Amino acid sequence: MNTPTTTVTGAVHSFDLSTGVDGPGTRFVAFLAGCPLRCQYCHSPDTWLRRNGTPTTTDQLLNEIGKYERFIKVAGGGVTLSGGEPLQQPAFTRQVLRRCHERGLHTALDTSGYLGDHADDTLLDATDLVLLDIKSFDPATYRNLTRTGSVGPTLRFARRLSALGKPMWIRFVLVPGLTDAPANVEALAGFVASLNAVQRVEVLPFHRLGAHKYTVLGLDFPLAHVSPPDADAVERARAVFRARGITTY
Template structure:
């Protein structure tokens, strides 16, 4: 993973180029959208999910100020490679819709180059995504943390599920392809009724192409230690094969393609 060095331009400078707080960028295969992808991780997130594996992206100050041109110069280094590999560019985070102008311009510039574009978001700030941003987005990776409002609050420690539901329906209404992501955490998100609610929501969206059931892991625990933060799920074990099969089966029973 690459971490950008500080740029010379401060965000919000009047008359200056558009800048964003970029935490890092990396190449990934098959986990942030189709094919090999350049993934830009933006800094800042309004949620504090108990299973978050990237607490180092929570605050915008953890990023480096980069202009759109500077980030696009990094994309250009890999443009031919990701095109040949059937990939594209994904803007992730943190939460990219915390910086909607920067995110929208990066997506537009990539789209204009003929690159496949994806937005990785919780949907909590979906109202900040204007039509121009979504017009430049070929795929939305929508992280649905829970369908039950009380469980959603326990997971995120803030916020409501309603904005994500509205955003998902808006995407479907405008024909935007969606991959639903659901993190399976034993004792937190695995309740059958909660899973059924997420599955019902995914099934009602005509543009959902797949559902990814992501098993909880503790690979980011060292980041909490480095930041001096207590990892809330330090004592939670990853889900076993039986639980994974049951949850994936609940989604498949709704006619959804499940991974």
């Protein structure tokens, strides 16, 4: 006789439905609370701390997902765990992904990869797609941008996913004067081109849409003085990846 799985409790900040942004199709996206990084361009500082999330069991989250299950299946979508950083809650993330997988739902993990070592084989087996946000390839730029840590764990995680043949969407935020140095973009494109199973790269222009959240939290927005890159700059960066034969948006 199978022993019922004990439900795990996590900290969930919020959830939403999205289309074409957080993986293929229409998706139920759960934003988990807690992140070890403090990226200067972060548009969700309200997800940095676990205490800002609501204690939620996997049963409770699966019940919420169930309300939309038929719709997201028909729409060719699935479930995405985002953050914050979902790998800061590996047991909760693992169980949610596994149970969604058992229900025939496509699963995606949206992560910086900084805590990639927290993702064991069971968690990755239940993950159909990894949305991997590589902040910068240059180590000094990475430290300056994230205000903590090293890019090493993210690159190690990317290589592990590549070895497993795990489908990836690579995301890179283009910030004028911070991540847009040609050498940084070229180096990142070369690294991505060396990986297996990268389905696409998304070069995302920096924006200031989350600046008001810093005001609410009594924080200074570090990039308040930075303007978004113009369309030509974004296309030049995308062209670097396309030149390596990578599908890029």
